[in-house]
Structure formats: C-alpha cells, structure tokens
Amino acid sequence: MNLAVNGLSLTFAVSLVFVALIISFHEKIGLEKDMLISVGRAIVQLIIVGYLLKFIFQINHVWITLAMMLIIIFNAAANARKRASTLRHAFGISLIAILTSTGVTLGLLVLSGAIKFVPSQIIPITGMIASNSMVAIGLSYRSMLTQFKDQRQAVLERLALGASLKQASIAIVRESIKTGMSPTIDSAKTVGLVSLPGMMSGLIFAGVDPVKAIMYQILVTFMLLSATSLGSVIACYLAYHSFYNDREQLIDL
Incomplete structure (x- = not known):
C-alpha cells in the first residue's frame, strides 16, 4: 500500500492548526504564541531529523x-x-x-x-x-x-x-x-x-x-x-x- 503525502495534503493538515488557533483566540486561552512556536519547531526539527536518519540508515555504522x-x-x-x-x-x-x-x-x-x-x-x-x-x-x-x-x-x-x-x-x-x-x-x-x-x-x-x-x-x-x-x-x-x-x-x- 502506497501512501501519498503531497503539498495539498500538508496544506489541509496545516488548516487544522488554524482551527486550534481560532479556538484559543476566541476563548482567550492565550496559547496562540506557544502553538505557533511548537508548530514551527516541529516542522524544522522533523525535516532535520528526517534527512539525518536517512543518512544514518544508509551508513549503518x-x-x-x-x-x-x-x-x-x-x-x-x-x-x-x-x-x-x-x-x-x-x-x-x-x-x-x-x-x-x-x-x-x-x-x-x-x-x-x-x-x-x-x-x-x-x-x-x-x-x-x-x-x-x-x-x-x-x-x-x-x-x-x-x-x-x-x-x-x-x-x-x-x-x-x-x-x-x-x-x-x-x-x-x-x-x-x-x-x-x-x-x-x-x-x-x-x-x-x-x-x-x-x-x-x-x-x-x-x-x-x-x-x-x-x-x-x-x-x-x-x-x-x-x-x-x-x-x-x-x-x-x-x-x-x-x-x-x-x-x-x-x-x-
């Protein structure tokens, strides 16, 4: 079974984050900044780790x-x-x-x-x-x-x-x-x-x-x-x- 994850599917996934942001803003919870920072960090960290793991798996040392x-x-x-x-x-x-x-x-x-x-x-x-x-x-x-x-x-x-x-x-x-x-x-x-x-x-x-x-x-x-x-x-x-x-x-x- 092949799973296709493309730019469109990721865009829809990002829209779910906006739902959480809207709820936090509307209810005055005050987590908007933390959510944006966590999303940004997650994206950067996962991209870096993904390429790093690919490199490590290929070397197998x-x-x-x-x-x-x-x-x-x-x-x-x-x-x-x-x-x-x-x-x-x-x-x-x-x-x-x-x-x-x-x-x-x-x-x-x-x-x-x-x-x-x-x-x-x-x-x-x-x-x-x-x-x-x-x-x-x-x-x-x-x-x-x-x-x-x-x-x-x-x-x-x-x-x-x-x-x-x-x-x-x-x-x-x-x-x-x-x-x-x-x-x-x-x-x-x-x-x-x-x-x-x-x-x-x-x-x-x-x-x-x-x-x-x-x-x-x-x-x-x-x-x-x-x-x-x-x-x-x-x-x-x-x-x-x-x-x-x-x-x-x-x-x-």
Missing part, C-alpha cells in the same frame, strides 16, 4: 548509531529536568534514570532477538522508550515537588520522631512513582479499545498483516511499561535526597 541514541537520551533528560523546577541535580538524576531504563529495555529486546541492532530499528525504539521515560519522570518530579510542599509539616514531624530520610519520604516517593507510571498504565488498559497506537497503525498502513502488527504493539506496550517503571523508580529514589540539606533538614520550597 555502530558508533554513529550509538551517538544518535545518546543525543536522544541527553535531550530527553534535559526536557525532564525542566519539570523539576529548582530541584538539585535534576539533570544528572534524569540522565541516569533515562539512560538506565532505555539501556536495560533495549538490551533485553536485542538479546531476545525481538529487534536487531541496526539504526532503522534501534533509533526509533530508543526515541519511544526515552520519550515515555521522560514524561514519566517529569510527572514524578512534579508530584514530588507538590507533595513535599503540601506535606511539609508531616515530614518534619516524622524527622522529629527520629525517622530516617527514607522513612520520612517513602510515602511521597511511592505516590510520585505511581503518578509517573499512571499514563502508561492507563494507555495499556485502553489500547485497542479506545486507541489504535501509532506503531500498530503505521504497520497496518504499510501493508503488514494486522496480526503481526498487533504482536509488535504488544511488544511495545510491555517495553514502555518496563521503561517507565524503571525510570520513575530510579528518578524518585535518587531525587528525594535533594529535598534535604547536608544536615538532613527539609529545605524550603
């Missing part, structure tokens, strides 16, 4: 593939760090969490023979894993910041009663991990019933047998569950220490 993977993970960590507000060491924590979750998940997939270590498979899968880990970690950070602020008195009371930093923070850590994983879990619950995921739909559009497309989607679903759980757990258990100073006192937020 291990070190270039690894470099592209690291660039993806680095950018994911930088974006996750933005959700951490003033949290100390947020970039380093995000980088460790995303690198570990992506590396472990990819390693298992390659060792099991589910995917091959070739650019056309490794780079897109890396992007899927890293982006989902990034979102999960960002949500976890936001949850931790909110809870440490709202439950400040309760945490101080636990510390005053002799609790360790982990004992005083564990309830917040667990709730933050749960918050980070919730979107992926909810997506897994409704996959196929509410949504037809992009990978499965793309394979079906390309003419792949729907049963095989579903098998790949099951693989992706399990992969993302694994990655987001690893990323959220690592990030939260490393990040909660940043809410205390060197004297093990809760800092002001």
